[in-house]
Amino acid sequence: MPQEDWVPPAGTWASSAARRRNMQAIRSRDTKPEWLIRRLVHAQGLRYRVAAKPLPDLRRTADLVFRPAKVAVFVDGCYWHGCPEHYVPPKTNEGYWSDKVARNMARDRDTDQRLTEAGWMVLRFWEHESPDACALKVATTVSRRRSEKS
Numbered sequence: 001m002p003q004e005d006w007v008p009p010a011g012t013w014a015s016s017a018a019r020r021r022n023m024q025a026i027r028s029r030d031t032k033p034e035w036l037i038r039r040l041v042h043a044q045g046l047r048y049r050v051a052a053k054p055l056p057d058l059r060r061t062a063d064l065v066f067r068p069a070k071v072a073v074f075v076d077g078c079y080w081h082g083c084p085e086h087y088v089p090p091k092t093n094e095g096y097w098s099d100k101v102a103r104n105m106a107r108d109r110d111t112d113q114r115l116t117e118a119g120w121m122v123l124r125f126w127e128h129e130s131p132d133a134c135a136l137k138v139a140t141t142v143s144r145r146r147s148e149k150s
Helices: 017-025 032-043 094-117 131-149
Strands: 049-052 062-066 071-076 121-126
Touching (some): 094 121, 121 131
16 A cells, blocks of 8 residues: 555554655664764773663663673653753654653653662663763773672
8 A cells, every 4th residue: 555545543653644654764873873872882981782671570671781880771752751952842643752751750760769779770862962971980880889799
C-alpha cells in the first residue's frame, strides 16, 4: 500500500504517515551526543559497556556502564526527557506526548533512585551539554570511584 494512502489504526499514537516515519527514525541509542561523549571517554583510556543494564533485574539500560566502578551514564534527549531549557510541548496529539514525556521523567527519577540505593553513581547529561565537559566529569567520577575501592 502506498504511504500516501496509509491511515493510522484507531487509537494509534501516530497522527499521520509522515509523523510515523519520523518517529520510527529516531534512535534510542548511538545518538550523536552519546557517540561524541563515548569517543572522548574512550580516548582517555576508559572502557565501558554500551547500552547495558547496570542491574540485571532492572529493565532499563544506561548509555555507558562502568561496572567495576558502579557508574551509570545517561545522555538524555531534551525533548524526550523534558529538558527545562529546551523542551517545547507538542502541538499535535498533545495529551499523548506530554504524558509520554512525564512518564519518561518519572522513570528517570525511579531509575536514579534504584541505582543509587544499589550503590551506583548516576551521571545524567542533556544532549545540549558540552561533550568535553561531560567526558571530563565521567572520567573524574570513574577514576575517583576506582580509587575509593582500592
